[in-house]
Amino acid sequence: QVQLVESGGGSVQAGGSLRLSCAASGRTLSSYTMGWFRQAPGKERECVARISKSGGRISYADSVKGRSTISRDNAKNTVYLQMNSLKSEDTAVYYCTADTGFYSSRCYPSDYEYWGQGTQVTVSS
Secondary structure, rough: OOOEEOOOOOOOOOOOOEEEEEEEEEEOOHHHHHHHHEEEEOOOOOOEEEEEEOOEEEEEEEOOOOEEEEEOOOOOEEEEEEOOOOOOHHHHEEEEEEOOOOOOOOHHHHHHHHHHHOOOEEEEO
């Protein structure tokens, strides 16, 4: 079992940047496909980005493509989400997720077994 703790959220003006981190403990990170989801008030949880166990396969939601970069450092047991050119619509709670399954074309909350507690990102215009 793995425990996930997010950090790096906060308040930023539109156009700014944030880097979210997800520290994993309990098991080695390389055992997991990792993802970032977000949920805004009144909206469904959305898959933002995911990365395969080795880091060789990555995909992004259209809403963040070109503005965000997911990466992982298995030696440090940490996953990152760099977000640039932030918009007010990026405001949400961001969750780090992990699953022992292999990277696939689908990305739904039910695909991920382990979740962090979330970190708030607020973008003001």
